[in-house]
Amino acid sequence: MEDSEDMKINSSLYDALMKRDDNKVLEICASIPKGPLHTVTIHEDTVIHIATYQKQNDLVLNLLNMVRSSDSHKLTWQNNSGSTILHETGTNNRTVSAASEMLRRAPMLLSMINKQGETALFYAARHGKTKIFKFLHSEVTRTNLGPDLKTFLMRDDKSTILHLAILSRNYWMAHDIATKHKRLMNDRDEDEMTPLQLLSCQKLETCSTNVFVQMIYNLIDSNVEDTSLMLPLLKKMRKKKFACEWAKKLIKLLVQNDISWEKTESRQSKHRAKFHQYGKFSSIAQLEETAAAYETASRLPDTPLILATKNGCKEIVEEILDQYPQAIEHIDQDGRNILHVAIKYRNHDVFDYVVNRKYAKERLRGKIDNDANTLMHMAGEEVEDVNADLKGPAYVLQENLKLFKKVKNICPVLDDFKMNSKSKTALQSFYENNKQRREIAKDWMIESAKNYTVVAVLIATVAFAAEYTVPGGLNSKTGEPLLKKKTLFKFFTISDAMSLSAALTSVIMFLNVITSSYRFQDFEKSLIRKLNIGITMLMTSVAMLMVAFAVTLILTISGGRKWTNTALYVISFFPVVVFILVYLQAEKNHILDVFKESKSALKHIVSMFANKKPKYAAGYTGRYVSPAHPPLDI
Known part of the structure; x- marks a missing residue:
């Protein structure tokens, strides 16, 4: 009871x-x-x-x-x-x-x-x-x-309050703890992780690079405590700005005091570089047995530089290399340097930053890991990122091909012929690892092109029919359109003709995609370019058809009153505006790529004119001639 x-x-x-x-x-x-x-x-x-x-x-x-x-x-x-x-x-x-x-x-x-x-x-x-x-x-x-x-x-479990503050992503608290209890900055938990190593495993939030958002960020006081009068959006932005600011301060403080960056693996590799398939090689069974034993063995944490590279935390990479440039030569337990890791984990920002650093490229570009993999071998491998954007397999394959070419451009010529422990060159390894993706990309492109072709043909049919059923009808005697002299009628004719032309052009491009050979090198430029042109033409066709519809609606229904005409304009062109906004949002990455390429090309042209060759005295041939050694004929 x-x-x-x-x-x-x-x-x-x-x-x-x-x-x-x-x-x-x-x-x-x-x-x-x-x-x-x-x-x-x-x-x-x-x-x-x-x-x-x-x-x-x-x-x-x-x-x-x-x-x-x-x-x-x-x-x-x-x-x-x-x-x-x-x-x-x-x-x-x-x-x-x-x-x-x-x-x-x-x-x-x-x-x-x-x-x-x-x-x-x-x-x-x-x-x-x-x-x-x-x-x-x-x-x-x-x-x-x-x-x-x-x-x-x-x-x-040896975890300190500094470890836990970092895990809770309260960077102000972590900075406060590190400042008041300095010895905690080098304390390790039961997994031998220092606070900086733990921070390097997190993808830090960064403030938006958008110009308009930056202007709003500059107006927000991130240190204000009373946010009761703030709008929810501003509260969220203040919180993000506060976190970004203190994350940067925490990174600087930990890098200055953390000594875990000093310890790295031995550079001595278990394999020497080979350029042919003959001689002593471990069998595949031995390699698999060794790999299995290695995987089951406990691994010590990598240095903060390697961990930050794996997790795409560029801020920590930059801070470490600015304070300790010699840390560029760190390698992990697999014998991979920062470029190996950046390529494998597809962290392009870190890769570009390291390559553009003075001396870094020359020191790292020819190195191999414990399995004799060069930097180019890493382009054939890839770690799946659950947070990455879902793209069509053809676009993913294109990115991998571009990365391989980009890495090849910085590697020594000998790396083209170096074989890893599986007797594979970098190119062979790349083709083998991407063979299945190529088949999937081929099927995806053919299926997409077929679907787009059906839509394009339907739009072309509608646009063709509209040319012969013009708004307002035809003059029974002359056969000319009754509204021929109106300005809007010219807009209708032009937009409808553009719609038909763009639709037929897209059909041609899609048919070209369907009948292509689908070689690896085709995916880098030609196939993707054809598909993009076809999609752009199809979208242009849809947009022009919308304009033609809007103009037709205004020509046939307009009542002559100002407010009714305004309402008609808004209703008629609303689908066009929505289409443009949605299309730009969907294609913003492609547009940005084109803009970047154009910008770099323009800079190159300007630099060519800016850096003019020096004028030499008369008779100067541009070649140094030693008195003892006359010039060779080439």
């Missing part, structure tokens, strides 16, 4: 707590023996635990007032995971005053740990809650000094 009664009480209390019915909670607590210290969940959480977790600060203060001074020691109750009521304040920023009252009544709560070895301060760092962290940290430093601080800064 007692169990049944407890079940009813727990059910009522839990329901009232979830519904935030403070009066009902206080009423029930006043009627039961344990009051607010009554355990209400199967995990032994008290009423105060749940109210604190629910961020109900006023309710928590009222519940604490219900506890007699003589029972203050009972406030140290721990639930099944070992968390106290003070631990629960670390999950939010709204119970700071409640935490202050808890410590006034039971100061021992500050140093109590849960079953993971976490104090309330550590708990706040794990949840990334700034205000409660500030309060608890001030309480800890006020009452504890020297060796006693270790309990508050580190838990049982």
Whole structure:
């Protein structure tokens, strides 16, 4: 009977707590023996635990007032995971005053740990809650000094509050901890990861490069704490700007003090470069056995530079190389340098940054890894990125081909003939790894071209028919259009003719795609160019057909009144505007690529005219002639 009664009480209390019915909670607590210290969940959480977790600060203060001074020691109750009521304040920023009252009544709560070895301060760092962290940290430093601080800064698995602040992505808190507790910057967790290595595994949020968004960012004060009057969008932007600013400060601070960058793997490779298939080679079975054993062995973390390259964190790469340029020669446990890793993980920004650095390209371009893979071999490999944009397989293959060519341009000529441990040159490895993708890309392009052709033929049919059923009809005597002299009629004729012409052009391009040979090199330029031209012509055809429809509507229905004409213009051209916006959004990457190529070509032309050849004295042939060695005839 007692169990049944407890079940009813727990059910009522839990329901009232979830519904935030403070009066009902206080009423029930006043009627039961344990009051607010009554355990209400199967995990032994008290009423105060749940109210604190629910961020109900006023309710928590009222519940604490219900506890007699003589029972203050009972406030140290721990639930099944070992968390106290003070631990629960670390999950939010709204119970700071409640935490202050808890410590006034039971100061021992500050140093109590849960079953993971976490104090309330550590708990706040794990949840990334700034205000409660500030309060608890001030309480800890006020009452504890020297060796006693270790309990508050580190838990049982060697993770520190700095590790957890980084994992919670609260970069201000992490910077504050690193500044006040400098020794934590080189502490390693149970996986031998330093805070900088842990930060290097995260893809940091960066502020938008859009000009208009940047203007808004510049107007926002990221350090303002009261955001109650801000619009939701501005709040989100302020939060992002705040995170970006403190992430940069944290990176600079950790790179200056972290020493994990100094340790790298030995450069000595297990394989020498080979240029033919003869001689001593390990069998495939031996290679697979070695690879399997290597995979099962525990791996030590890579240096921050390699980790940042793998995870596309360019900011950390730049900061490390700016402060320690010699770190460019780091290699991972597979013997791969930063360029190997950047190519394999398709981090083009890091690759371009390293290649453009002074001396870096010359030092790294001819190196091989433990499996004798050159940089070009890495272009044939690829690590799947779940966050990458989903593109057509033909476009992915095109990007891989461009990358291979880009990497080849920086590699020594000998790398074309070097074989890896599987007796494959870079080109053979690339073709083998992309063979299936080529088949998928071929089927995708043929199917897409067929579908586009059907649409293009339908549009051409409509445009052709419209030419002979002109708006307003024909003069029965002369056969000429009745509205021939109107300006809008000329717009109709031009747009309809353009629609028909563009549709037929797109049909030709799509048929050309269908009948192509589909060699690897065709995917780099010709096939994709044909498909893009066909799609562009098809889109142009649709746009012109929309214009023709709009003009027809205005010519035949216009009532002569200004407001009706305006309404007709808006209604008629609305599909055209929507189409243009959607098309530009979908094709923005292609448009940006064309813009970049045009910009680089223009810069090259300007540089040719700007860097004029120096004028030489009469008789100068442009070649140095040594008195002892006359020039060779070439």
